[in-house]
Amino acid sequence: MPTLKEVAKYAKVSITTVSRVMNEADKVNPETRERVQRAMRELDYQPNRVAQRLRTSKGYSKLLGLIIPDIQNQFYSSIVRGVEDVAYGKDYAVILCNSDENPNKERFYLDVLQSESVDGIILPPIHQYSKVVEGLIESGVPVVCVDRKLVREAVDTVVINNEKGGYLAVKHIIDFGHKRIAILTSSSQFSSFEERLTGYKNALNDHNIEIDNELIKEGDPRSTESAYMFTKELLRHDNPPTAIFATNNLMTLGALEAIHEEQLNVPDDISIVGFDDMPWARAISPPLTVIKQPGYEMGRR
Incomplete structure (x- = not known):
């Protein structure tokens, strides 16, 4: 392996x-920078990132930490893709961690990322009052919150207007004459779900x-199962709802599964509005109404 x-x-x-080309390329003469980068390519030189972090005077590691609840959730995988595309374009690598909405796991990964001297951490905090x-x-440590807020700290945050989204979803249902409207949501510890519930009310x-x-x-936002069980419970109620507002994509899937098993049709027998833009929603006949949440763009920002 070639050396420096x-x-x-x-x-x-x-x-x-x-x-300097590896750590502060913008301060090097473009012609010289290109000559050095060409030499690195032709020699197949791979910088040692640990040594690189120790050498640089500013301490830039060219590493970003990204903690998300669950990579299997399509909304969060879209955020990951947006973050990675921008990071790669700036010659940064991304360390990806899944918290599973577990505070202990979130704390563990925060410690790991700090030990790796990342330049910043991006995450949807599990708790909006997370100490x-x-x-x-x-x-x-530079932190950016995405999808969820921290209430007590002034921190850069990339979110949509969840309260407005919840309001518009329910208003849309009401405009079709519904009055018995259920909501599938999650704990108020998550700022996004609390705001959507506020919009509903x-x-x-x-x-x-x-x-x-x-x-x-209120159920588990990471799975379809709790939404499925709650929808079954709602549909078998003495006075069941005529419409359901599901506040994320997995809850929407769980609700649809329960509705199908009860041999009900959307929207003839019951109406449903989801949250998050899901490609499969357009494949349903008739297409499902959803509040769009642009995960990829949120990740890029």
Whole structure:
């Protein structure tokens, strides 16, 4: 494997210049930078990232940490793709971790990412009042929240207007004459679900529809199973809902499975509106109504 010294000799520059090209390329003369980069390609030189982090005066590791709840959730995989595309374009690598909505696992990966000297961490915090993430920010680690907020910290955040999205979803249902509207949501520890629930309640209040707590079901946002069971329960109620607002893509899938098993048709027997833009939603006949959440663009931002 070629060494830094051999790259410098091949490119007819100093070792310092080669190091600067790897760590602060924008400060190197373009012609020299191209000569060094060409030498690295032709010699198949692979920089040692650990040594590179130790050498650079600014401490840039060219590594980003990304913690998401579950890569199998298509919405989060879209976010990952957006983050990675931008990072790769800037010569950054991404360390990906799955928290599974487990605070202990989130804490473990935050510690690992800090030990790897990442330049910053991107995550949807499991809890909107997370003391662990708050402490990370206060220690000076650059953090960006995506999809969810931290309430007590001023931190860069990429989210949609979840409350408005929830309101529009329920207003759409109401406009079709529905008054018995259930919601499949999750714990208020997640800012996104709390805001969508607020939008649901505001829409009902604005249209003089009484809020029935029996129609509000909180389940696991990572699986279809809890939504499936809650939908079964709702449909077998003495006074079942005529419409359901499912607040993420997996809940929508679980609800649809239960509706199908009960031999009901959408929208003839029951209406449903989902959250998150899902390619498969357009394959359903008639196409499913959803509130679009552009995961890829959120990741890029």
